[in-house]
Amino acid sequence: MARRKKLYEGKAKILYEGPEPGTLVQYFKDDATAFNAQKKDVIEGKGVLNNRLSEFFMTGLSRIGVPNHFIKRLNMREQLIRQVEIIPLEVIVRNFAAGSMAKRLGLEEGATLPRPIVEFSYKDDALGDPLVPEEYIIAFGWASQQDLDDIVALALRVNDFMSGVMHGVGIKLVDFKIEIGRVWEGDYMRLIVADEISPDSCRLWDIETGQKLDKDVFRQDLGSLNDAYTEVAKRLGVLPSNVTHATKPTLIN
Template structure:
């Protein structure tokens, strides 16, 4: 196999040059990180599960008219995506108080919020991805006002879709974060949901028991992360009901 050109490597994924102009290959790693990479580990099978789950969510969004960068899954760990210019923001949508919101505002974790709250964080690991306002975003030129209107609309549509999908399988969507990219088609620009949607980027709790089925399992040492992600995949039908937790999968190219 010819050696591929690496474009970017993050904490959980690697981007390679794609086979066609305007495409990239997104590779999902088994690396798990928390607290801005202060806590690290390798979790066998996590990348495979996140690849399949992100495929499921991105395909669902594409099908209801929410544009994403996802084109198709290539194999167990890779998917073909559109190349896009990532806006340097993490867009966080919260339905229940948890994590940093509970800490910042002193709201008990699990408290339902009066309406979905959308927050923005500046993407910079060295700074710890600080919370920013629309004033900061406009002042520093990270996105235009029209972009922000479109980002808010996209974020709330993703929230509606994910909340419904999760509720149908007995899972509460507590919060999630997405990234938004610009895709250029000649002189025309459009915004798309980029990066990934997976239990790495969502807080997912069992509706009946409150069991955490997301990366908080790793953050808080609550058990086996692969088991939690496998349970989400099972409920969504991404994996057979009889499937066992994935460990050291054999890659298929």
């Protein structure tokens, strides 16, 4: 499709003006970043995989009634999405201790949490996306108490869906983060899942071996990020099972 006006460029995606009012075109880049963009690289094919995997998850959420911004995939790297007003929070759901939580609380990496825990961080790269309590969120007007209740409910529904899908293909959903946006339908406002859901935004471990199949492979120099993402895509049926490397993936429509 013809290139349109660029509205925003982030670390992993670019947003362009959509073909109709209230829509955007989301383009997935091959850029990989970690540690608040202190570590960078370009991984050929990563954007193609994340585009298709995010489509897979968003479509699945739609089927079970979880509202989200996805409309349709346009091509290998782009998808048409609803334009939303992003709430300036990252919503983090944790099922097992890992990453910053394990370090903060001195927990063993991989320890099962007593229940899924929802955390919020303030979206600001310059500040390192600091964790914030609900009191801050309400006081600064980023979201109301009702919004937060609805966000937690949405996040836990996403967690139930994602955990089940991943467990079915032998993958443990350790944690993930999503973003939530506001959309208006007349005078009525509702909250929907936005941004993306992909191995960039999840921690995914093989249930039997503990092998990491997410961006920690890049963070910790554990091997090929493309191979890890390709393995996730193969297990979910997004890639043919006989594909061994996805530098230039052949995707299933």
